[in-house]
Amino acid sequence: MAAKRIESVNDFVVKFANVNGSGSASANTLFAKSIMRMGVPISPRNIFPSNIQGLPTWYEVRVSEQGWLGRRGGADLMVAMNPQTWDRDVAEIDPGGYLFYDSTKPLPASKFRDDITVIGMPLTAICNDAYSDARERQLFKNIIYVGALAALLGIEPDVIAELIGEQYRGKEKLLQPNVHALHMGYAYARDRLGGPIGLRVARSDAVGDRIFIEGNSAAALGCVYGGATVAAWYPLTPSSSMAEAFARHCRKFRVDPDSGRARYAIVQAEDELAAIGVVIGAGWNGARAFTATSGPGISLMQEFIGLAYFAEIPAVIFDVQRGGPSTGMPTRTQQSDVLACAYASHGDTKHPLLFPEDPKEAFEFAALSFDLAERLQTPVFVLSDLDIGMNERLCEPLEWDDARRYDRGKVMTYEMLESGQDFGRYLDTDGDGIPYRTYPGTHASKGAYFTRGTTRDAYARYSERGPDYLYNMERLMRKFATAANLVPQPIMRPAAQPTRRGVIYFGSTTPAMDEALDMLAKGGMHLDALRLRAYPFPKSVADFIAAHDEVFVVEQNRDAQLKTLLVNDAGVNPATLIPILHYDGTPITARFITDAVAAEVRRLNVRPLHGGRAA
Amino acid sequence: MTYLAKPKLHHPDLPQNRLGYTRRDYEGTVSTLCAGCGHDSISAAIIQAFFELAIPPHRVAKLSGIGCSSKTPTYFLGQSHGFNSVHGRMPSVLTGASLANRELVYLGVSGDGDSASIGLGQFAHAMRRGVNMVYIVENNGVYGLTKGQFSATADRGSKSKRGAVNTDSPIDLVGLALQLGASFVARSFSGDKAQLVPLIKAAVEHRGAAFIDVVSPCVAFNNHPGSTKSYDYVRAHNEAVNRLDFMPRRDEVTADYPPGSVVDVVMHDGSVMHLHKLAADYDPTDRVRAMNYLAERAARGEVVTGLLYVDARAEDLHYHLGTVDAPLNSLGERELCPGAAALREFNAALR
Numbered sequence: 015m016a017a018k019r020i021e022s023v024n025d026f027v028v029k030f031a032n033v034n035g036s037g038s039a040s041a042n043t044l045f046a047k048s049i050m051r052m053g054v055p056i057s058p059r060n061i062f063p064s065n066i067q068g069l070p071t072w073y074e075v076r077v078s079e080q081g082w083l084g085r086r087g088g089a090d091l092m093v094a095m096n097p098q099t100w101d102r103d104v105a106e107i108d109p110g111g112y113l114f115y116d117s118t119k120p121l122p123a124s125k126f127r128d129d130i131t132v133i134g135m136p137l138t139a140i141c142n143d144a145y146s147d148a149r150e151r152q153l154f155k156n157i158i159y160v161g162a163l164a165a166l167l168g169i170e171p172d173v174i175a176e177l178i179g180e181q182y183r184g185k186e187k188l189l190q191p192n193v194h195a196l197h198m199g200y201a202y203a204r205d206r207l208g209g210p211i212g213l214r215v216a217r218s219d220a221v222g223d224r225i226f227i228e229g230n231s232a233a234a235l236g237c238v239y240g241g242a243t244v245a246a247w248y249p250l251t252p253s254s255s256m257a258e259a260f261a262r263h264c265r266k267f268r269v270d271p272d273s274g275r276a277r278y279a280i281v282q283a284e285d286e287l288a289a290i291g292v293v294i295g296a297g298w299n300g301a302r303a304f305t306a307t308s309g310p311g312i313s314l315m316q317e318f319i320g321l322a323y324f325a326e327i328p329a330v331i332f333d334v335q336r337g338g339p340s341t342g343m344p345t346r347t348q349q350s351d352v353l354a355c356a357y358a359s360h361g362d363t364k365h366p367l368l369f370p371e372d373p374k375e376a377f378e379f380a381a382l383s384f385d386l387a388e389r390l391q392t393p394v395f396v397l398s399d400l401d402i403g404m405n406e407r408l409c410e411p412l413e414w415d416d417a418r419r420y421d422r423g424k425v426m427t428y429e430m431l432e433s434g435q436d437f438g439r440y441l442d443t444d445g446d447g448i449p450y451r452t453y454p455g456t457h458a459s460k461g462a463y464f465t466r467g468t469t470r471d472a473y474a475r476y477s478e479r480g481p482d483y484l485y486n487m488e489r490l491m492r493k494f495a496t497a498a499n500l501v502p503q504p505i506m507r508p509a510a511q512p513t514r515r516g517v518i519y520f521g522s523t524t525p526a527m528d529e530a531l532d533m534l535a536k537g538g539m540h541l542d543a544l545r546l547r548a549y550p551f552p553k554s555v556a557d558f559i560a561a562h563d564e565v566f567v568v569e570q571n572r573d574a575q576l577k578t579l580l581v582n583d584a585g586v587n588p589a590t591l592i593p594i595l596h597y598d599g600t601p602i603t604a605r606f607i608t609d610a611v612a613a614e615v616r617r618l619n620v621r622p623l624h625g626g627r628a629a
Numbered sequence: 630m631t632y633l634a635k636p637k638l639h640h641p642d643l644p645q646n647r648l649g650y651t652r653r654d655y656e657g658t659v660s661t662l663c664a665g666c667g668h669d670s671i672s673a674a675i676i677q678a679f680f681e682l683a684i685p686p687h688r689v690a691k692l693s694g695i696g697c698s699s700k701t702p703t704y705f706l707g708q709s710h711g712f713n714s715v716h717g718r719m720p721s722v723l724t725g726a727s728l729a730n731r732e733l734v735y736l737g738v739s740g741d742g743d744s745a746s747i748g749l750g751q752f753a754h755a756m757r758r759g760v761n762m763v764y765i766v767e768n769n770g771v772y773g774l775t776k777g778q779f780s781a782t783a784d785r786g787s788k789s790k791r792g793a794v795n796t797d798s799p800i801d802l803v804g805l806a807l808q809l810g811a812s813f814v815a816r817s818f819s820g821d822k823a824q825l826v827p828l829i830k831a832a833v834e835h836r837g838a839a840f841i842d843v844v845s846p847c848v849a850f851n852n853h854p855g856s857t858k859s860y861d862y863v864r865a866h867n868e869a870v871n872r873l874d875f876m877p878r879r880d881e882v883t884a885d886y887p888p889g890s891v892v893d894v895v896m897h898d899g900s901v902m903h904l905h906k907l908a909a910d911y912d913p914t915d916r917v918r919a920m921n922y923l924a925e926r927a928a929r930g931e932v933v934t935g936l937l938y939v940d941a942r943a944e945d946l947h948y949h950l951g952t953v954d955a956p957l958n959s960l961g962e963r964e965l966c967p968g969a970a971a972l973r974e975f976n977a978a979l980r
Contacts, residue, residue, distance in 0.1 A: 050980075225979035235975070241965040243957040244728045246721075267967040275953045277964055279728040284754040288721040291714070291751070295725025298712060299690070299733075300958035303725060317715050411976040414969045420962055453958065454690045454710035454726070455733050462687060464703060466713040 017109035017129035020090050021212040024054045024079035024220075028163070028213075029089035031096045031103040035067030038095065041156030042073040043406070044181075045163060048174045049077055050226060050408065053218040057083040057525070059405050059601060064251065064344045070099045079220050083372075083408060084526030085601040090213055091167075093159060100125065112211055114163070116155075133207055135162055140202065144195075154195040161199025166207065168214045171200045225411050229402035230306075232373035232412065233332060234259035236380025237304055238267050241420050242330070244303035246281040246292035248311065251344045252400040253334040256306040257282075286311035290318040290329065297328040298465060300425070300453040302384045304330035309338045309351045312358065319393055320359025321467045323490075326440070326449065328387035328394075328423070331355075332380070335399040337599045346599030347400035349521055350571035355395045356549055356579055362487065364583075366497050367395045367549040371524040372402060374409040375547075379502065388423035390497050391451060399570075401522040401601045426450040431460040439463045439474035440486055447492030494550055501548035504555055507531075509540035516562040517594075517611075518555075520546040520576065522601065523568055529604035534611060541566070541611075546576070551584045559586040564618065566611055568594040570602050647683040655680045657707040662697060667819030667845030667860075668767045672704045674822050675736070675765075678829035679706065682877060689734045690726055694719040694748060697774050698740030698767035698845075706736075717748025720755035720764070724946070727760055730956035731947050734833060735762040742772050745781040745800045752802070756809040756838050761945040763832040764840045766802055767819070769847035770858035777850035788855030801927065803937060806840040807920050812943030813839035814919070816934045818863050819846070827873040828936060834877060834900045837943035844932065863932055870922070870935040871913065872905040896941050904936060913939055 020026070028045075032038035039060075046058040057076045063069040076086050091112040094103045107113060109129045115121075117134025126132055137158060141151040164171050175193050182189040203209075234256050237245070247257040261280055268277045283289040289305045296303035307315070312333055322329045335351045337343025355367055368383060370376040379396050387394040426437050431452070437460065440449050449472075452461035463474040471482040509531075519527045524545060531543055544558045559565050559580070567577040574593035581588045594610045596602040643651040655676040660669050679689065686708035693699035695716035702711045714722045723737045737755075744752040744766050755764070770783040779787075782802065783795045806814045813835040817825040825843065832839035844863050846852045852859045857866075871892075877900050894902040894914070904913065912918055919938040926933045953960075 221980075223976075223980070225976050227979050239966055239972075241960075241962065243960060243965065244725060246725065267971065268965070270953050270964075273953060274951075276951045277953055277957070277960055279947075279950050279952050279957060281724065281728070281758070283721065284750055287718060288724075288751055288754060291718045291721025292725035292728070294714075295692075295712075295722035295727075296729040296957075297725070298722070299726040299729035301725075301729030303729070318718065321715050412972050414966075414972045416969045418962075452710075453730075455688050455730065458685060458687045459708060462708050462710050464711040464713065467715060468713070 019131060019212045020108065020110040020112070022090065023214045023216050024077055024218060026077050026090040026213045027086050027088060028075045028077070028091045028093065029103075029106070030073040030093045031099050032071050032073065033096050033098070034062060034065060034069055034071040036156070037153045038071070038156050039073070041160050042075075044174060044177055045160045046075045047177055047226065048164070048169050049075070049215050050221055051173045051177065052170065052215055053221050054079055054215055055081045055083065055220050055408055057085070057408065059085060059401070061600075062345050070096050077215065079218055081220060082525065082529040082604070084529050085603050087603045087605050093163070095159070112213065114159070114166070131211065133166065133211070135159070135202065135207060140198070144198065154191070157192055157195040158199035161196040162203035162207065164196075165200045165203035165209065166211050168210055168216065171196060221408065223411055224408045226406050226408055227373045228255065228404060228406050229370070229373040229376045229398050230256035230334065230404060231259040233370075233376040233380045233396065233398065233403070235263050235412065236377040237384075238263045239377070239414055240302065240381030240384040242302045242304050242384060243278050244292065244296035244301045245278070245305065246283050246289040246303070247306050248283050248286045248289050250286070250308050250311050252336055252404045253306040253308045253311070253332065255404060256332060256334060286314040287318065290315040290331070293329045293331075294318060294322050294327050297322070297387070298454075302328075302330075302388070304332060304383075306332040306334065308334050308336050309354065310341070312351055312354050316359045319365070320361060320363055322393045323359060323363045323365065324361075324467055325465050326391040326451070327465070328391055330383045330387050330394050330396065332396045332398070334403040335397060343599045345400070347522065347601055348570050348597055348599065349397070349399055349523070350575065350597065351397065352569075352571070352575035353578060355397060364494060364550070365393050365395055366390065366501055367397050368502060369520040369547055370396065370398050370402065371521060371545065372409045373407050374412060376402060377412045382502070385421040386497070386500060389421050389448070389500060390493060391423060391448060392493070397521065399522050424448055424450045426452050426456075426461060428457050431457045437461050438472040440470065440489070441472040442489050442492065445492070446496045447489045447494070448496065449489075498550040498552045501550070503552055504547055504558075505545045506554075506558065507543040507545070509542050510535060511540045513540040513542055514563040515540075515565070516542040516544060516558060517566040517568060518544045518546060518558070518576070518580070519568040523570060526602045526604045526607060527568060530607035530611070533604055533608045537608075539611070539615065549579060549583070551580070555580070556584045556586050559584065559590055562590065564592055565590055566592050566594050566614065568602070568607060570596050572597045646680055648685060650680065650683065650686070652676060652680045654708065655686055655706055657702070657704040660701070660704040662700070663849045665848040666697070667769065667847070668698055668701050669704070670819040670822065671765065671767055671825070671843050671845060672701050674825040674829055676705045677822070677826045678833065681826070682830055682833060684734055684833070688732070689736055691736045691738065692719050692723045692726065693738045694740070694743035696740040696743050696772070698738055699743055701767070702738055717743050717746070718751055719743065720748065720751040720760070723762055724755055724758065724760050727762060727946070728952075729958045731761070731952070732956050735760070737762050737764040739764065739766050741766060741768045741770060741780040741782040741802075745802055749781070749800070753805065753809050756806050756811040756840065759810065759812065759837045759943065759945045759949065761836055761947065762838060763829065764838065765829070766840075766842050767845040768802070768842055768858070769845050769851050770856070771847050771851040773847050773850055784857040787857045788853070790850050790853055801923075802840070803842045804920065804923055807916060807923070807938055810838075811840045812837035812940040814938040815840070815936045816842045816844070816932070818844050818867060818934055820860060820864070821867075821934070824869065824872060824934060827875040830875040830877070831873060831896075831900075831902050831936070834875070834896050834898060835939070835941075835943070836897050837940070837945045866930060866932045868908075868926055868931040868933050870906070870908040870911040870933055870937065872907065873936055874903040874905070876901045876903065894939055894941050902936070902939070907935070913937060916940075
């Protein structure tokens, strides 16, 4: 059953199947970056277990000159380096695709497929001949296969050598052996494996000035730029690397040049309750503070989040979402904390959420979140996910305007108090629902107040009177309405042709959605698209929904959480909204979206004779 | 019920401290706790200590959790910002506040339920980190606000007002604080103001985590025969290891102490603690011996009070983190934002 060999230039997927802890990650990144350096866009994804050593791990590189950065699905070339997962890895190759494997140990014919091209290279034997040290044999094996793949795919070995040079700058002892291993693999594949295959990388200029960065690192840098000085966190995948990146960026950018001391404080707390407690204490005292966590941490922080909402204390919470519920799929991606964050805590609460689409927006929203938290005096959530946070992503360069000033919100200063200005901690003086606050220690006889989670009047005096409580709760609602206009507004992308159908999506769904919209349009299906960037929703969201007969709501969770939020808060007709849900833990793909939308459209077009939905 | 404002009637002859404040300036609203509550005596001791130290009231931040003890910050230091946080989580809020502005004095007030039961973890970790604070536990061994349940510091065998006997082992917060690395550890009794006020003053001047466990009888639910936290029981079993006179740096040392019974401890800022040693074999600068002493006396049913341990050269969390002298909450764009040029360089390294 021979299938036609896949032939493709700058448009294919290479998947590496490795054992974690084997040193494959840096070699695989090297492979991906070399293609980027040749001007061809890539989107790599780590698919890894919750484990340190010995379990299967995959690295998927999508090469797309057109610039599609979402996961595609399938694999055109499988680099099968893990015997444990051999069968499923071989099965995953698209018909006509390629299998690259270590042929040192012969495998029976039944272990292969006849509709793919098999390329065996005796990697272990080559390494055993070339190296005597066991660790070297393992590490250089990775570089050797990168060299071989370069020959097979037409990647310029000089580009890889240059990357190795950058990686080992100043460590010449490591540089030379790596370059040597690279060339060894390259020469072997060129001379002994029949040279290039049907998949090819050709130089292009499609990358432009884009950068390649993980969302967690970009978000952490946004915290540095946004003026965060206090961070408290508890290690939790996939958020830990954000706190660690903040520490790294601070060591670079936040050390007082004169004293050598830190303009920041980072506490690795004993749990998430303490982490959010530290953030709230710092926010109360006038410092910009944040925590980074994931779903289980959000669950633990609930009580404190309610306190910060009710006592009106700025706090920024990054939720790098993963697969839930419970421990769930800790190393897989989902958008399943939308409701848990929007309504976090007991009683009537609601909180602004920001939805970055990629590392660039993670940077921007991180910096913005501190302005919003202080302006609104409330916890603000930045909801990214594992797909954005823990994968390097090609995105536009980060930007900063030096004229930009932090918005510290309504803070009554010593001078204002001294001039006799009336200070009511929970008094709305101008109708936006936001009261003034004072920092502790401001004035010897004015402006002190008692912060508490219990009810109080506009002057922060304890009160259980109904009218005082209502004043406060209604003011908080006004404040939330104010928030809708301050948060990042949705981005509307009209279809090429007039249409009665629309789609709403957010966050890491974006790259797959971009591609799906293109695929659907080519197939004659035109959708107006609205990318939500924040909650609460401004009126334009309800207007968008009202302007369409059907609106697909694409999200990565089981329960259509964003749709629920839209129904609850945007006052829209629920029947208009059609959920498209992807939640198996893998990043959503354009193929999935187009298939699901097409299926829904077929269903809609078959109208029952009786009891059908109104047109 | 903390809204009762106290009338501001300043007698012209009220004594003033060094800064010209009277004791009234350190008071709060009228207490709404039960008459005779030990907590009110502690509030009075706090007022006295801060008045005598002449600390401007607004330069103090007072934080608490939930419970009778945690309500007390409204009854003192009315010109200080206060924060009544959530149950058992005051230590983390205080830690964050302290990180934001190292220049204020941080006073954490908690109870035995708040610190030894629901908040034991946060209590422990704040001590470990050496947060620069005074942490007072008003310890009555009982949940007052919810009407008389045992707390985790209740002694095994002690009887509740309704006659129930506690069968769980007690947590001794003093022993824990010593083990966890608190650098100032003391115990006192709400009914012993002469001992408590100097302890609070010394704790305020101490740099690092200063912990004072104050046994404070609950007149409503834990002051009956059979309770080991009643006035009568504590008076009968109190074994004070020392008496303290605290001399802030600015005061002239005038007192004359008989040699042999006094130990001077010099604090980081030059303040001096004169310890009148009552137990000849007690050395408050030896942590291991303090722990042993405490355990031995506890086995005999004695409640050891006094300054149990002090490390006058302790380092605090800010020191460990290497933070700048300026309060972090006072830094602006110029100190915090690396700017566009740095970002361009950052981008260039990612291509």
